[in-house]
Amino acid sequence: MYDIIFIGGGLNYAGAIVAAKNGKKVALIEKDMKQLGGVCLHKGCIPSKMFLHYANVVYESKSDILEGEAVLCMQKLFHKKTNLIENAWHAITKQCSHVDLIEGEAKLKEPHKVEINGEILEAEHIVMGTGSHSFVPEGIEYNTKDIIVSDEVLMMQELPKKIAIYGVGAIGLEMASFFATAGVEVTLINHSGKILKQSNPLIQKEIKNQLEKIGVKILENHGIKTAKSTKKGVHITFEDKSSIYIPVLLVAAGRRPNVDFLTCKDIKVEKGIVTDRFFETTLAKHYAIGDCNGKLQLAHAARAEVLNVTERILGKNPRPLNLDHVVKFIHILPMSYAVVGKTDGEKSGVVPLSQFPYSAYNHASAGLMISYTDNNGFIVGAEILAPNAEELAAIVGMSLAGEMDAAQAKRTIFGHPTFSEALERTFYKL
Structure with missing residues (x-):
């Protein structure tokens, strides 16, 4: 009998570690323990951002003031990526030293009971974090080759x-x-x-x-x-x-949520596993976090969700998460796109990056930043198109968490020359 069983070894592991450190008897089930850390680490955001980083170096090398041109060696990149992932995997595995790691395919058929490798494990709390899989539309004959x-x-x-x-x-x-x-x-x-x-x-x-x-x-x-x-x-x-x-x-x-493991009739499934704002399913003490609940397919959202659930199980009564405040971004090149909060505010402040000399040598002259406020002057969101937009959006994320209005935001003096000062300028236009 466990206190908590975590199904899925993606960002679920963060909750398992915290629970175990707080004295709970914890099991974490993952069908392939070599994939501990989840899609983000092994097949998603970590390797993809690494690939984009080195592709950007190639792009930068084409500048007319540089001589020669870089060429991407995929074999070297592959091995560098493999080493990075292996080191991260070992670090995560070490952190799980107080967690019972169980390899196999879990089935949740009835409340509080998980079938795994021919055995039935029981727990007072079940936390499902089974992730998602790539969706291939009908008519496309996926073959892993071409x-x-x-x-x-x-x-x-x-x-x-x-x-x-x-x-x-x-x-x-x-x-x-x-x-x-x-x-x-x-x-x-x-x-x-x-x-x-x-x-x-x-x-x-x-x-x-x-x-x-x-x-x-x-x-x-x-x-x-x-x-x-x-x-x-x-x-x-x-x-x-x-x-x-x-x-x-x-x-x-x-991508589509992984829900095939779940056949318990007490837990409702629609686009994903249905949960309330505390990520509790339609069955008490059974939770779903990350991609499988169909809310946000983002690793940092999954981590925040599982830590919120774990704190609730531990009796710490955390505040409910506001998923509108989660930074969402797409790491395109040379400028990324990021959005946080709401983008339908009563008022918007728009600043083109072409106004800043800093943008000229950062491939950002066509970039822009937009901040939004409600009719009371409170910041409700922002959209950013700039190099490393995801980093800049975190500033607005903190403004949302702190319930700041535009007047308060104007008090911060941003560095020069930086892209953050363009964000500062949007506050003055609100």
């Missing part, structure tokens, strides 16, 4: 000469940036006519311009009906009956 998902990209030791990418979410846009700046001919296929259609129209326009500037060819309003591997390459047929051949197709059509 019709791939992001998992295969991060295992590449040689770049293709050409690639098509289907999807304009975070994965599609980041991979388009990576391949294009690394010297690959990229065709980005968009089912609709807009990129980041929830963002400010000014940002939509500039992101499209940026992608085209680094060499990405964008096909708008091109839904894929079928994609099959042939001797001539991947044959893609579109909904308008046109077709193309391409050596490699990367499917980046989003």
Whole structure:
């Protein structure tokens, strides 16, 4: 009998460590213990951002004031990535020394009982953090070779000469940036006519311009009906009956929650496992955090959620999380996009980065920052298109947590020359 069983070894491990350190008897179940740390560490944000970092070095080397040009060696990058992940995995495993790590596929069929490797384990509390998987639309014949998902990209030791990418979410846009700046001919296929259609129209326009500037060819309003591997390459047929051949197709059509392990009728599942604002499911003392609850597919959100749940189990009565305050970002090149909070405020302050000389040698002249306030002058959100936008958005995230108004925000003096001073300028326009 355990106090808590954590199902899934992604960011769930953070909660397991805290619970064990606080004297709870804890088990963490992961179907492949070599994947402890989850998708983010092994097949997601850690390796992908590493790939983008080195692709950006290649892009910077093309400056007209530099002589010569860098070339990305995928074999060296692959080995560097592998070493980084292994070191992180060992560190996480060591931190879990007081947690019972159990390898195998868990099944939750009835309350408080987990079936694993032919045994039944019981716990007062169950925390599910089973993550998500790549979604491949019907008609696309995924084969891991020339019709791939992001998992295969991060295992590449040689770049293709050409690639098509289907999807304009975070994965599609980041991979388009990576391949294009690394010297690959990229065709980005968009089912609709807009990129980041929830963002400010000014940002939509500039992101499209940026992608085209680094060499990405964008096909708008091109839904894929079928994609099959042939001797001539991947044959893609579109909904308008046109077709193309391409050596490699990367499917980046989003991710879906992993919920197949769950057959307990007391726990409701819709797009993900249904939870309340404390991440408790429709069955008391059973929780779902991270991608599997269908709220936010972000590693930092999953970590915050599991720590919030663990503190609640420990009786510390934490405040409920406001997921609107979680920074969301897409690490495209050379400028990233980040958003935090609400973007439908009563008033907005818009500042183009072209006003700052600092932007001229940082490939950011087309960037911009937008801050939003409500009708009482309180900051409610921001959108940023700039190098390392995700770092800058954290400033606004703290403003939201501190319930600051524009008048308070103006009291902070930001450094010069930095991009943060452009954010400061948006506060003066509110």
